[in-house]
Ligand SMILES: Nc1ncnc2c1ncn2[C@@H]1O[C@H](COP(=O)(O)OP(=O)(O)O)[C@@H](O)[C@H]1O
Ligand SMILES: O=C(O)C1=C[C@@H](OP(=O)(O)O)[C@@H](O)[C@H](O)C1
């Protein structure tokens with residue numbers, strides 16, 4: 824395909840980071856996880872950034888990181904689940920890549936994220952937080968070029984589907 828980047832969006836726990844890495848390995852493309860790049864740039868964790876400077880500051884840094892990542896070509900880019908909330912980020916993704924949204928049932932998301940207790944937006948009652956945020960973001964991922972429900976799929980099956988749907 825002629826598309827320059829493949830961008831993964833979706834709620835926390837839908838598998839963007841895991842699937843993105845596998846997809847990049849399969850295709851021999853470069854993999855970039857915007858959260859990991861940001862942590863590298865800032866020399867601290869996402870959780871720490873939220874704690875020290877708050878979400879608004881994190882969002883500003885996230886937009887800058889995405890913009891500079893997407894100025895490059897030939898990469899699989901896994902975004903953070905909230906990157907789609909800013910219109911400028913959505914436009915940047917659509918301009919610079921084929922955007923695939925991953926989704927999953929609330930129960931699956933809760934199960935998957937419970938392995939990592941560090942996500943700052945999921946502190947407190949996990950079930951309640953996931954349901955509240957899913958409700959707030961229910962249409963947030965609809966702008967993508969393609970959507971894959973990962974609930975019943977292995978990461979290898981998701982990789983196959985993305986390759987098919989993005990014509991890679
Ligand atoms: N299709 C899948 N089936 C089973 N477990 C998965 C699947 N996709 C992701 N996971 C697991 O769910 C957790 C969250 O995945 P992650 O890639 O960090 O999601 P995201 O980046 O979208 O928040 C990880 O432990 C990962 O191994
Ligand atoms: O949904 C969100 O707002 C967030 C998702 C996280 O990434 P993952 O979706 O990879 O967990 C990370 O960017 C940060 O904790 C905020």
Ligand SMILES: [Mg+2]
Pocket residue numbers: 839840841858901902903
């Ligand atoms: Mg991730």
